[in-house]
Amino acid sequence: MKTKRPSLKSVFVLWIPSILITLGILLPLIYLVIRAYDANIDAWSLLLKSSTIKTLGRTVWLAVWVTLFSILVALPLAWLTTRSDIPFKRMWAILTPLPLVIPSYVGAYLLVSMLGPRGMVQQWLEGSLGISRLPEIYGFPGALYILTVLSFPFILLSIRSSLQRVDPSLEEASRSLGNNAWQTFWKVIFPQLKPAILTGSLLVVLYVLRDFGAVSIMRYNTFTRVIYIQYQSSFDRSTAAILSLVLVSLTIIILIIKQVSQNRAIIERSDSKNTRPPPIIPLGKWRWPALIFCSSIVIVTLIIPGSNLIYWVLRGVQAGEKIGNLWEATQNSILASGLAAVLILIAAIPIAIISVRYPNKLSGMIERTTYLSFALPGIVVALALVFFGSNYVSALYQSLPLLLFAYLVLFLPEAVGSVKTSLQQINPNLEEAARSLGSQPFRVFQKITFPLVRPGLVAGFGLVFLTTMKELSATLILSPIGYKTLAIGVWDAVSEAFFARAAAPALLIILISSVPLALMTFRKERKY
Amino acid sequence: MKYLYVIFTKLPKTLRNSFKIFPLLLIFTFQVFLSSCVSNDIETQESLIIYSGRSESLVGPIIESFIESTGIQVDVRYGGTAELAATLLEEGDSSPADLFFAQDPGGLGAVAEQGMLSALPEDMLSLVDPRFIDPSGNWVGISGRARVIVYNTDTLSPEDLPTDLQGFTDPKWKGKIGLPPTNTSFQTMLTGMREIWGEAETKLWLEGILENDPVYYEKNTPTVAAVAAGEVEVGFVNHYYLYRFLAEEGESFSARNYFLPSGGPGSLILVSAIGVIESSDNFENAEKFIQFLLSNEAQQYFANETFEYPLIEGISIPANLPPIENLNSVNISLGDLVDLDGTIKMLQEVEMLP
Numbered sequence: 013m014k015t016k017r018p019s020l021k022s023v024f025v026l027w028i029p030s031i032l033i034t035l036g037i038l039l040p041l042i043y044l045v046i047r048a049y050d051a052n053i054d055a056w057s058l059l060l061k062s063s064t065i066k067t068l069g070r071t072v073w074l075a076v077w078v079t080l081f082s083i084l085v086a087l088p089l090a091w092l093t094t095r096s097d098i099p100f101k102r103m104w105a106i107l108t109p110l111p112l113v114i115p116s117y118v119g120a121y122l123l124v125s126m127l128g129p130r131g132m133v134q135q136w137l138e139g140s141l142g143i144s145r146l147p148e149i150y151g152f153p154g155a156l157y158i159l160t161v162l163s164f165p166f167i168l169l170s171i172r173s174s175l176q177r178v179d180p181s182l183e184e185a186s187r188s189l190g191n192n193a194w195q196t197f198w199k200v201i202f203p204q205l206k207p208a209i210l211t212g213s214l215l216v217v218l219y220v221l222r223d224f225g226a227v228s229i230m231r232y233n234t235f236t237r238v239i240y241i242q243y244q245s246s247f248d249r250s251t252a253a254i255l256s257l258v259l260v261s262l263t264i265i266i267l268i269i270k271q272v273s274q275n276r277a278i279i280e281r282s283d284s285k286n287t288r289p290p291p292i293i294p295l296g297k298w299r300w301p302a303l304i305f306c307s308s309i310v311i312v313t314l315i316i317p318g319s320n321l322i323y324w325v326l327r328g329v330q331a332g333e334k335i336g337n338l339w340e341a342t343q344n345s346i347l348a349s350g351l352a353a354v355l356i357l358i359a360a361i362p363i364a365i366i367s368v369r370y371p372n373k374l375s376g377m378i379e380r381t382t383y384l385s386f387a388l389p390g391i392v393v394a395l396a397l398v399f400f401g402s403n404y405v406s407a408l409y410q411s412l413p414l415l416l417f418a419y420l421v422l423f424l425p426e427a428v429g430s431v432k433t434s435l436q437q438i439n440p441n442l443e444e445a446a447r448s449l450g451s452q453p454f455r456v457f458q459k460i461t462f463p464l465v466r467p468g469l470v471a472g473f474g475l476v477f478l479t480t481m482k483e484l485s486a487t488l489i490l491s492p493i494g495y496k497t498l499a500i501g502v503w504d505a506v507s508e509a510f511f512a513r514a515a516a517p518a519l520l521i522i523l524i525s526s527v528p529l530a531l532m533t534f535r536k537e538r539k540y
Numbered sequence: 541m542k543y544l545y546v547i548f549t550k551l552p553k554t555l556r557n558s559f560k561i562f563p564l565l566l567i568f569t570f571q572v573f574l575s576s577c578v579s580n581d582i583e584t585q586e587s588l589i590i591y592s593g594r595s596e597s598l599v600g601p602i603i604e605s606f607i608e609s610t611g612i613q614v615d616v617r618y619g620g621t622a623e624l625a626a627t628l629l630e631e632g633d634s635s636p637a638d639l640f641f642a643q644d645p646g647g648l649g650a651v652a653e654q655g656m657l658s659a660l661p662e663d664m665l666s667l668v669d670p671r672f673i674d675p676s677g678n679w680v681g682i683s684g685r686a687r688v689i690v691y692n693t694d695t696l697s698p699e700d701l702p703t704d705l706q707g708f709t710d711p712k713w714k715g716k717i718g719l720p721p722t723n724t725s726f727q728t729m730l731t732g733m734r735e736i737w738g739e740a741e742t743k744l745w746l747e748g749i750l751e752n753d754p755v756y757y758e759k760n761t762p763t764v765a766a767v768a769a770g771e772v773e774v775g776f777v778n779h780y781y782l783y784r785f786l787a788e789e790g791e792s793f794s795a796r797n798y799f800l801p802s803g804g805p806g807s808l809i810l811v812s813a814i815g816v817i818e819s820s821d822n823f824e825n826a827e828k829f830i831q832f833l834l835s836n837e838a839q840q841y842f843a844n845e846t847f848e849y850p851l852i853e854g855i856s857i858p859a860n861l862p863p864i865e866n867l868n869s870v871n872i873s874l875g876d877l878v879d880l881d882g883t884i885k886m887l888q889e890v891e892m893l894p
Binding site for chain 2: 063067128131150228229231233237238241243244245246247249331391394395398399402403406409410485488489493494500504505507508510511512513
């Protein structure tokens with residue numbers, strides 16, 4: 013595609029909003045630099061300490077392994093649920109991305125209660141088989157397991173949407189040249205999936221970097237956990253800022269790596285948007301192994317945690333535990349997450365458009381900048397907005413708009429990614445044709461662009477909705493005072509060991525955020 | 541099944557239509573935005589904003605009864621003590637908060653250090669044992685917790701347990717100790733230990749405990765749960781978490797508290813505490829609230845409902861709680877235990893903290 017010179021109109025409609033949003037995203041970084049500037053030499057020398065470097069190594073190590081395992085799980089799942097004739101295909105397509113809706117602190121608690129040294133599985137094994145000790149889940153294995161389970165859907169969703177639009181003619185050519193389905197996959201399809209795998213992996217890596225809930229319960233010291241300990245133990249904001257800046261630098265390095273490997277990956281798509289669905293490949297005798305694979309993934313990642321939660325709710329009800337009035341919290345959660353998803357989508361559209369339609373240095377920079385805060389722990393972004401909000405826009409401080417802005421800073425990349433993917437599917441010639449036939453640019457957008465990117469908007473909405481629904485650190489600090497959400501309800505109960513009371517709001521979070529996610533998979537499915 | 545089908549086919553359409561009401565949503569957002577601005581402007585004298593590091597399930601009911609009895613509107617922001625302290629520090633003089641109710645004096649100390657707490661009146665401070673107030677009068681203790689050893693009742697009985705903390709460095713406790721190294725109460729106990737035993741002895745003790753490969757938990761609650769589950773046999777925690785489990789799980793819960801008989805740092809009494817934010821122009825109501833927390837009604841509530849020790853005279857405590865006078869507690873003022881930084885450094889040196 014040739015690079016166009018931006019028109020004057022596009023400067024106002026696209027470039028200026030994009031730049032303003034990017035500047036907003038940079039606020040936490042400015043805050044971190046201000047705080048780091050206050051730091052004394054002791055805090056800076058922390059960077060050179062072997063324990064800091066070790067923690068950095070452990071964090072990267074975990075992120076790499078979680079990503080590898082996620083790809084291993086996601087790639088076959090994505091292929092089976094789009095391109096094979098696996099029975100109940102639609103059901104698998106809807107169920108497999110759902111683990112994404114489980115908050116990491118809930119997932120980790122459930123894992124410990126199941127597989128912990130004295131968990132349910134252990135007790136059952138001890139009773140029936142006399143096995144006295146399961147392998148240790150705390151530390152690396154537990155963190156790897158739980159983070160893989162909760163984040164592989166990022167890669168799954170991204171590969172699925174890419175698989176649905178690979179050009180069937182390339183495959184047919186490969187098959188006619190005598191390659192079998194397996195060879196065709198690795199030689200023809202896989203190279204086309206690389207960008208999707210990279211995009212999904214980026215989300216997974218950054219998710220691992222900023223996660224606090226799972227790693228603290230699994231007692232694996234990542235960088236984020238060390239940052240939290242700085243706040244928790246010594247109220248030391250300067251040291252925390254320096255460590256956070258390390259996390260930002262790490263993000264920059266990861267973005268560069270992604271950029272370089274993306275440039276090397278082949279991204280050749282036939283120029284016309286194909287309307288033909290890709291061919292379905294019969295599984296034959298592989299049907300049963302495939303079914304077993306899909307069902308074990310769903311059982312392990314969804315059914316077991318879900319039924320565990322239901323067990324806790326029932327147990328609580330039986331013990332006379334008041335579930336309490338969750339109606340208000342449910343409403344608040346839906347309102348805040350829904351508004352955040354809409355707002356973030358609106359902000360994502362200009363950024364996605366310029367990065368697809370006007371690929372140049374500036375638009376690339378703008379798009380990558382949206383990721384900079386994505387690896388930061390929620391508390392850091394929250395404190396940055398406390399600093400700016402309370403001191404410079406006190407009228408907005410601790411109001412819903414500021415909370416929504418915090419969500420924007422935290423989760424914008426998810427929406428930009430989804431919108432961008434669907435924009436890439438649209439052939440710009442289509443828009444140009446409409447324009448040359450005399451349509452006004454807005455009408456072109458309304459009639460051509462918008463309907464075509466709608467699947468991307470729905471996907472972005474679903475992703476942002478479920479992530480904001482789970483969000484806790486920023487919500488606790490920046491929400492309007494007295495604003496209760498489901499996530500806050502879970503946190504309140506868990507922190508005082510009222511597990512039964514925590515189960516009901518946790519279950520609600522999962523159920524409610526499943527709806528848009530299931531719908532978005534379903535919509536895509538219907539076309540095939 | 542048919543019903544499901546209808547839901548699945550109709551809903552996407554509804555969702556699609558919802559994109560047509562973007563403008564409506566925008567207006568709605570704007571309205572919410574406006575209303576939140578307005579509500580910020582109206583600040584009647586009869587209201588209070590509290591940042592509470594203690595969770596709603598514990599202090600919500602007592603705040604409700606304050607609202608009922610005084611008619612003062614109270615808005616509470618619940619969060620972790622440390623996160624709220626950091627928030628207050630970032631807010632500085634523009635903080636909307638009138639009061640900071642903290643899980644431990646550490647958070648209040650960090651805020652007071654920046655001059656963000658105002659001195660409390662003498663008559664209020666004098667209600668509470670001087671051990672449990674800030675020497676410079678910036679905060680006052682509200683409820684007490686004793687440091688204890690929680691032990692698993694299936695494998696241990698009290699006779700098996702040592703009389704003081706030193707006993708746990710014995711190799712026979714290898715792999716059997718659980719503790720929350722990031723927890724402020726645990727760290728304050730160590731600060732007390734440095735005060736009572738001295739730096740060298742404390743470090744030696746920590747190294748002795750480390751020799752026994754202790755298991756780390758994130759905080760007190762999971763430590764107690766792990767002890768009851770038999771993951772570890774003993775845990776270093778505050779006393780009142782156990783009673784919460786007993787209330788939910790019943791008497792069959794297999795963990796109990798052991799109050800170290802020989803005193804020392806293992807028998808410290810810690811407190812939750814409260815202070816008034818300097819920038820608040822609502823001192824009168826803030827003071828009323830503290831007075832309420834130190835009233836018979838509130839103190840009785842803490843004793844009965846959260847199983848903490850009342851800090852004023854003449855409150856009865858639940859039968860399964862040993863009276864505070866019987867505890868071999870150390871006579872040390874919590875105001876002297878402010879050097880949390882030193883403790884953190886030591887914990888990092890021995891690599892109990894990253």
